[in-house]
Amino acid sequence: MTVILIADDEPRLAEHLASRVAQLWPGATHLLTAGNGLEAAALLVAHRPDVAFLDIRMPGLTGLQVAQAASDTRVVFVTAYDEYAIAAFEHAAVDYLLKPVSDARLAQCVARLQREARPQAGLADLLARLPAPGASAHLAWLTVGLGDTTRLVAADEVVYFEANNKYTDVVTATERHLIRTPLKALLPQLDGSRFAQIHRAFIVSLPAVARIHRDLMGRQQVFLKSRSEVLPLSRSFAGRFRQM
CATH class of the missing domain: 3.40.50.2300 (Response regulator)
Structure with a gap:
């Protein structure tokens, strides 16, 4: 066949x-x-x-x-x-x-x-x-494994990435997947106008951010639109969010 x-x-x-x-x-x-x-x-x-x-x-x-x-x-x-x-x-x-x-x-x-x-x-x-015609070199989709099944996750669906030892968790609004690429190697492949590193262990999708909160100790946290997790925002990465 x-x-x-x-x-x-x-x-x-x-x-x-x-x-x-x-x-x-x-x-x-x-x-x-x-x-x-x-x-x-x-x-x-x-x-x-x-x-x-x-x-x-x-x-x-x-x-x-x-x-x-x-x-x-x-x-x-x-x-x-x-x-x-x-x-x-x-x-x-x-x-x-x-x-x-x-x-x-x-x-x-x-x-x-x-x-x-x-x-x-x-x-x-x-x-x-060979560069793609009229297209950026940014990562547009990820190949993830789910049991015996391999599927694609579009980068636009990702809410955040989380370091997991030598691997990375890919988190969407409804799912979590593990890929073998370390967070450090993944970052240069992402669209910098859409994704930002907020902590040594986290990269967040900017459209997925609901708000930034600062507590009494001056620590900042990232609240998301579609998930209940609250992510840490390190001082070294906070400059991008000062206008939010």
């Missing part, structure tokens, strides 16, 4: 590409479609498709960001991106399709996919070097 994922924020383009791929690849028994980057990443993790056609410019996550989770999946970038990126794709032997996708080029791509079933060896290195 061959599972194929097609991700494009233009529904008609995604449906059209899916129908064309189905005609060219009769063995493709399961076609998945996604309308944005977050949905594509979730399908990629949940279904581990054999092939993923990823539009580079998508809301939520770009195709390049989605591809970071594609360790067992052959990736084809569908793009109108510039010549620098195309040259990089070719150098790394990464498949790509330029919009508008011609029938001949798509047939050539499908034939190559059928002939070479293993994921591209140079993909991870390419993604580490």
Whole structure:
């Protein structure tokens, strides 16, 4: 069974590409479609498709960001991106399709996919070097484990991060997950306009802060909108909150 994922924020383009791929690849028994980057990443993790056609410019996550989770999946970038990126794709032997996708080029791509079933060896290195078009390098989502299940948590859902020995707790409004990245290594990957360190053991989402309270001893605490925990605010990190 061959599972194929097609991700494009233009529904008609995604449906059209899916129908064309189905005609060219009769063995493709399961076609998945996604309308944005977050949905594509979730399908990629949940279904581990054999092939993923990823539009580079998508809301939520770009195709390049989605591809970071594609360790067992052959990736084809569908793009109108510039010549620098195309040259990089070719150098790394990464498949790509330029919009508008011609029938001949798509047939050539499908034939190559059928002939070479293993994921591209140079993909991870390419993604580490190539910036996403028009997107920041900030962490947009986290891969977390829940029992035997792996799922995605969008950075926008996180209320705060808490150091847990060498690991980090990721806390949302309703859940708590453990990731293997230490808090110190996580901080540079976060959007500084959204997240702030408030203590050596805590990073908080600024939109999640309800108020800052100072007690009679001068100690400051962070109250949250969606959770009952009260977090400590160290003096060394308090400057950002003086206007709150």
